[in-house]
């Protein structure tokens with residue numbers, strides 16, 4: 617740290633992203649999609665003329681925005697495309713996060729966004745079964761942000777439960793981060809059409825295999841999206857380029873590929889969960905492309921020795937768990953084999 621940094625940022629601990637290993641490993645640590653993006657997205661990127669890169673690009677990424685709006689049958693003035701959903705979340709904390717609350721166990725970036733935006737942040741514990749207790753959020757006088765499904769638990773609230781939180785105070789904003797919604801949970805985008813105090817944020821990094829392309833989007837009332845744009849145009853208007861916009865449009869329109877790959881991941885998840893339970897592990901029921909599995913540091917380390925990288929948090933509430941992203945069926949088979957070896961080694 618230099619002596620020049622703003623005093624109010626001295627205490628800020630930045631987000632620590634999952635490791636990108638240098639050696640060959642089975643990478644099940646950052647919830648990436650094991651399948652490549654839609655071939656149509658690849659084609660769309662190829663078609664971009666590099667001559668055009670000298671130009672500033674459409675700051676609204678309109679082609680992507682319109683494809684998303686069409687997909688969800690919502691006016692495009694209610695959609696904003698961002699450089700990854702992390703950018704949408706950062707804008708949301710700046711725009712609406714003067715006071716903001718979220719679960720004690722959730723996407724660890726929320727407390728960082730709160731720190732960077734100077735938000736007053738409050739957290740609520742999860743219930744014993746790791747679900748979010750909607751009672752805590754009903755009527756609580758602060759903006760609410762919930763990852764639904766939640767991370768790293770993998771558990772989801774249903775739309776009706778979120779509607780209850782939204783209805784409990786129409787003058788308070790509820791933000792729903794649906795990074796994993798496509799793996800089996802209910803989206804709240806239909807609620808956005810009926811209520812003006814909810815914003816939904818999604819990403820193409822997980823279910824549409826475009827993590828490196830950095831595409832996220834927010835859906836809300838016209839006024840909420842205008843506020844989000846006010847922040848964007850106060851930071852970095854041209855945050856999306858033509859590659860991301862073209863890939864986003866093509867990926868959004870390739871419904872068949874999207875269904876095929878997400879269905880495959882859900883199937884693999886259920887098989888992996890059953891396999892791990894058979895081996896005596898506790899596995900939290902998941903609506904995402906990852907599993908929270910008992911085992912803690914020892915299991916994490918032993919998997920790593922066997923070149924399988926998962927995610928472990930040295931924190932009170934999570935130290936007995938390991939988060940395992942869903943890979944291909946072959947990768948998950950290797951995970952189960954390695955797990956059996958680890959168990960047998962212990963017995964010897």
Ligand SMILES: *Cc1c(COP(=O)(O)O)cnc(C)c1O
Pocket residue numbers: 699700701702703723763767793795818819820821827830831832
């Ligand atoms: C992965 C993830 C994001 C961020 O996704 P990007 O679009 O890649 O920035 C946001 N929220 C949650 C809960 C996530 O897991």
